[in-house]
Amino acid sequence: MVEAVEPVGRDKRVARSQAAVLAATYELMLEGGLAGVSVDEVSRRCGVAKTTIYRHWPSRSALLLDACSQMGTAVPVPDTGGLAGDLHILVEGLADQLRAPGWPAILPSIIDAAERDPDLARAHAELHRSLMDPFLDAVEQARRRGDIRGDRDPTAVVASLVGPLFYRRWFSREPLDAAFVDQVLDVALDVAGAAARQGSTSGGGARSGPVR
Amino acid sequence: MVEAVEPVGRDKRVARSQAAVLAATYELMLEGGLAGVSVDEVSRRCGVAKTTIYRHWPSRSALLLDACSQMGTAVPVPDTGGLAGDLHILVEGLADQLRAPGWPAILPSIIDAAERDPDLARAHAELHRSLMDPFLDAVEQARRRGDIRGDRDPTAVVASLVGPLFYRRWFSREPLDAAFVDQVLDVALDVAGAAARQGSTSGGGARSGPVR
Amino acid sequence: MVEAVEPVGRDKRVARSQAAVLAATYELMLEGGLAGVSVDEVSRRCGVAKTTIYRHWPSRSALLLDACSQMGTAVPVPDTGGLAGDLHILVEGLADQLRAPGWPAILPSIIDAAERDPDLARAHAELHRSLMDPFLDAVEQARRRGDIRGDRDPTAVVASLVGPLFYRRWFSREPLDAAFVDQVLDVALDVAGAAARQGSTSGGGARSGPVR
Amino acid sequence: MVEAVEPVGRDKRVARSQAAVLAATYELMLEGGLAGVSVDEVSRRCGVAKTTIYRHWPSRSALLLDACSQMGTAVPVPDTGGLAGDLHILVEGLADQLRAPGWPAILPSIIDAAERDPDLARAHAELHRSLMDPFLDAVEQARRRGDIRGDRDPTAVVASLVGPLFYRRWFSREPLDAAFVDQVLDVALDVAGAAARQGSTSGGGARSGPVR
DNA sequence: AAGTAATCGAGACGGTACGTCCAGTCTTACA
DNA sequence: TGTAAGACTGGACGTACCGTCTCGATTACTT
Numbered sequence: 001m002v003e004a005v006e007p008v009g010r011d012k013r014v015a016r017s018q019a020a021v022l023a024a025t026y027e028l029m030l031e032g033g034l035a036g037v038s039v040d041e042v043s044r045r046c047g048v049a050k051t052t053i054y055r056h057w058p059s060r061s062a063l064l065l066d067a068c069s070q071m072g073t074a075v076p077v078p079d080t081g082g083l084a085g086d087l088h089i090l091v092e093g094l095a096d097q098l099r100a101p102g103w104p105a106i107l108p109s110i111i112d113a114a115e116r117d118p119d120l121a122r123a124h125a126e127l128h129r130s131l132m133d134p135f136l137d138a139v140e141q142a143r144r145r146g147d148i149r150g151d152r153d154p155t156a157v158v159a160s161l162v163g164p165l166f167y168r169r170w171f172s173r174e175p176l177d178a179a180f181v182d183q184v185l186d187v188a189l190d191v192a193g194a195a196a197r198q199g200s201t202s203g204g205g206a207r208s209g210p211v212r
Numbered sequence: 213m214v215e216a217v218e219p220v221g222r223d224k225r226v227a228r229s230q231a232a233v234l235a236a237t238y239e240l241m242l243e244g245g246l247a248g249v250s251v252d253e254v255s256r257r258c259g260v261a262k263t264t265i266y267r268h269w270p271s272r273s274a275l276l277l278d279a280c281s282q283m284g285t286a287v288p289v290p291d292t293g294g295l296a297g298d299l300h301i302l303v304e305g306l307a308d309q310l311r312a313p314g315w316p317a318i319l320p321s322i323i324d325a326a327e328r329d330p331d332l333a334r335a336h337a338e339l340h341r342s343l344m345d346p347f348l349d350a351v352e353q354a355r356r357r358g359d360i361r362g363d364r365d366p367t368a369v370v371a372s373l374v375g376p377l378f379y380r381r382w383f384s385r386e387p388l389d390a391a392f393v394d395q396v397l398d399v400a401l402d403v404a405g406a407a408a409r410q411g412s413t414s415g416g417g418a419r420s421g422p423v424r
Numbered sequence: 425m426v427e428a429v430e431p432v433g434r435d436k437r438v439a440r441s442q443a444a445v446l447a448a449t450y451e452l453m454l455e456g457g458l459a460g461v462s463v464d465e466v467s468r469r470c471g472v473a474k475t476t477i478y479r480h481w482p483s484r485s486a487l488l489l490d491a492c493s494q495m496g497t498a499v500p501v502p503d504t505g506g507l508a509g510d511l512h513i514l515v516e517g518l519a520d521q522l523r524a525p526g527w528p529a530i531l532p533s534i535i536d537a538a539e540r541d542p543d544l545a546r547a548h549a550e551l552h553r554s555l556m557d558p559f560l561d562a563v564e565q566a567r568r569r570g571d572i573r574g575d576r577d578p579t580a581v582v583a584s585l586v587g588p589l590f591y592r593r594w595f596s597r598e599p600l601d602a603a604f605v606d607q608v609l610d611v612a613l614d615v616a617g618a619a620a621r622q623g624s625t626s627g628g629g630a631r632s633g634p635v636r
Numbered sequence: 637m638v639e640a641v642e643p644v645g646r647d648k649r650v651a652r653s654q655a656a657v658l659a660a661t662y663e664l665m666l667e668g669g670l671a672g673v674s675v676d677e678v679s680r681r682c683g684v685a686k687t688t689i690y691r692h693w694p695s696r697s698a699l700l701l702d703a704c705s706q707m708g709t710a711v712p713v714p715d716t717g718g719l720a721g722d723l724h725i726l727v728e729g730l731a732d733q734l735r736a737p738g739w740p741a742i743l744p745s746i747i748d749a750a751e752r753d754p755d756l757a758r759a760h761a762e763l764h765r766s767l768m769d770p771f772l773d774a775v776e777q778a779r780r781r782g783d784i785r786g787d788r789d790p791t792a793v794v795a796s797l798v799g800p801l802f803y804r805r806w807f808s809r810e811p812l813d814a815a816f817v818d819q820v821l822d823v824a825l826d827v828a829g830a831a832a833r834q835g836s837t838s839g840g841g842a843r844s845g846p847v848r
Numbered sequence: 849a850a851g852t853a854a855t856c857g858a859g860a861c862g863g864t865a866c867g868t869c870c871a872g873t874c875t876t877a878c879a
Numbered sequence: 880t881g882t883a884a885g886a887c888t889g890g891a892c893g894t895a896c897c898g899t900c901t902c903g904a905t906t907a908c909t910t
Contacts (some may be wrong), residue, residue: 013886033324035247040865049888052217054867056886063850105327111382112245112320121385128383147342156376156392159384163375165278165366166383170323171340172371180368187372191395225855225906252896261857266898437860437901452908457748460669473862478893480860512723529751535806536669536744545809552807557728580816581799583808584823588792594747595764595802597757598796604792611796615819653882676870686881690872 020046025067034064034109058115065123071103077134082141098169149191161188217373232258235277246276277335283315289346295354307393310381359405373400445468449491458533489547495527501558519605522593572616585612614623656682668744701759713770719778721724731817733803784828797824
């Protein structure tokens with residue numbers, strides 16, 4: 001994982017160079033995906049010598065990897081008291097992120113690389129976990145409360161929740177409109193077999209609810 | 213772009229070179245993703261001069277794109293008479309493909325490229341359509357038959373069906389086991405609000421069945 | 425020896441690039457010795473891409489070597505009929521060359537490299553031979569004519585002739601004035617044990633003759 | 637320049653570091669000539685930090701230069717009472733040194749550098765002087781004794797003596813066999829016009845031996 | 849069947865990038 | 880203060896690839 005290079009006060013220069021390099025790398029990544037990042041260009045853009053870059057990261061891949069890891073979008077775990085409310089917040093947040101530019105443009109690059117490079121696969125796993133953990137936590141918390149069926153695999157619930165969103169963002173490239181997001185949420189609650197349906201409605205608002 | 217390489221009887225040599233080039237490209241693509249394909253290597257491997265390759269494809273991207281298009285995995289539209297049966301066949305088939313090596317390893321490359329290159333985005337859209345059309349057809353046919361709720365967007369149904377599968381293959385990298393696939397199928401039928409699904413209730417639990 | 429790259433009419437570009445590269449290399453060599461030649465700088469200076477340079481010469485050394493070989497200063501063998509006259513012309517010519525800028529500034533570089541690199545040693549040997557052969561020829565011819573003692577090693581005669589000149593140019597860095605050159609010539613003729621001394625004077629003119 | 641490294645008691649550490657550095661430098665010089673010495677490698681090899689090296693020598697050249705100076709092969713001035721005897725000892729000693737590994741392998745490096753760097757030229761001059769002074773002393777002593785012709789330039793005599801030896805060692809790379817050395821000595825005595833050399837007019841052959 | 853034009857291979861060429869090594873300067877922390 | 884440790888800029892090395900180019904040798908279609 002490239003070792004965030006212990007920031008012991010040792011040398012401020014180290015910290016400054018590394019920050020500059022990572023920033024430039026991230027910028028280039030946004031512009032052209034992983035493939036659009038070249039060490040030479042990073043060096044040129046941030047004024048840090050190529051040699052210095054290679055002193056801190058053993059290879060271009062390591063640099064990319066590090067830049068990817070920093071991408072972790074910390075999402076606070078909500079606690080509305082009910083599964084529906086929690087998930088609603090989380091899903092809306094995710095949809096917002098997916099609609100924005102930024103990491104959604106890079107992720108396919110990472111996934112592609114992860115397909116072949118074990119190191120990047122590990123980085124991707126970590127990144128993914130940091131992204132999905134709040135969802136998983138919400139679901140597991142609900143299960144502990146007895147709000148959902150005990151025989152449901154929480155990861156499957158999460159899959160049914162975020163899978164369709166991801167699908168629309170990267171595969172079908174259809175818009176992530178509110179109606180779709182609501183419907184997805186609805187379905188996922190069904191999957192969870194949410195016990196107390198009445199409470200769940202509070203979360204959605206717009207949600208039409210399956211029936212009445 | 214890429215101009216379908218009209219194989220009009222023009223010259224047999226043309227056809228032969230192009231076939232050889234595409235084959236080598238495809239091979240390299242499987243080995244190392246889009247990034248693993250270099251024109252030099254393609255030339256070396258299939259014995260066709262680099263010049264010739266550039267004579268037929270304006271750029272590396274165009275070649276990749278063309279090779280990707282050939283990847284289209286033709287899926288026959290099943291017709292069991294019922295939505296559940298049709299989808300079952302389709303989903304199982306898709307899951308099988310996702311579990312196999314081959315294009316699942318390449319698709320992220322394409323999606324990544326599509327994120328920035330409009331041409332590749334178009335190619336991806338086409339590829340995607342050819343993959344998903346059978347699903348959409350099945351759903352729409354069911355709707356015409358009145359088997360599912362009319363207020364459901366067919367594309368949303370498809371998303372809830374394949375989204376979770378895709379998610380597991382590329383994002384969470386969890387196994388696509390049979391139980392998961394079954395559950396996904398169940399849920400999707402719920403989403404569709406499939407009529408007369410007495411058996412399906414097992415999936416939803418609380419869900420009292422579609423409509424009414 | 426890098427193969428002067430047969431100038432078959434194939435491609436004029438090859439000839440042109442190579443000529444430009446060698447010229448720039450030679451120029452840089454004059455300015456800074458072998459050590460002053462960098463492939464990057466050659467490329468920059470003559471407008472030939474570094475890649476192209478490496479296409480024609482496997483390494484920097486090979487390029488240097490080739491440039492050195494081209495340095496051969498063809499000296500015509502004189503024929504005044506007598507050893508003294510021949511040597512006089514040759515020695516004066518050599519002294520002139522030693523006094524001029526140009527290869528005298530580079531030769532130490534080559535000798536140094538030859539001390540460790542067998543390839544360059546070979547190149548140096550060839551260069552040296554082309555430089556000294558006229559001297560050797562003159563001496564051997566004289567021997568065939570019976571003008572000099574038969575028990576003298578021709579190479580030793582040459583050594584006694586050019587050794588002191590070389591010594592002054594590179595080792596003691598004293599000036600190569602006419603008196604010195606004359607004296608050296610005188611001595612060498614002594615070494616040769618030139619038979620007909622009277623004839624030898626014709627060559628020197630200035631030469632005061634040993635004693636009386 | 638280079639400031640003779642005054643070993644004033646200042647700090648013992650200084651002396652120790654400098655000695656270690658010079659030793660490592662000399663070692664590297666023997667292995668790969670001047671070009672084979674890199675400050676990094678010196679630092680690595682002798683455990684003295686690069687910074688420290690640059691504190692004591694302003695540049696790589698200065699270090700090389702200093703190391704070269706240490707190379708001075710002190711040659712004792714012989715005194716056999718006669719020029720022939722003195723020169724015989726000196727020349728044999730020089731030939732022995734030339735045949736050995738060590739500085740003969742480095743000198744071309746120095747000469748090359750001296751061709752362009754005035755500082756190194758000065759260092760070379762000094763080194764050269766320390767090497768040739770015994771020869772010059774012997775000749776001048778003989779002249780004072782009246783043993784040789786007064787109209788001969790002593791430096792020319794020295795040139796005729798060591799020039800051929802140097803020539804064979806570095807330029808023609810022919811062996812420095814005893815016969816050659818003897819002949820060179822013979823000739824030089826001729827040049828000197830050693831007194832009472834009735835035979836000398838003959839050039840060679842006739843020469844009845846050194847003197848007397 | 850010959851002639852003409854399309855097609856081909858071989859590979860030179862200018863560029864950009866890679867990852868390494870070295871020169872020299874500068875900073876920090878320890879004696 | 881002198882030293883070790885090592886970060887930093889900058890430049891060169893030799894390699895791989897991209898996309899363009901010129902050349903001469905094969906084809907295949909045409910007359």
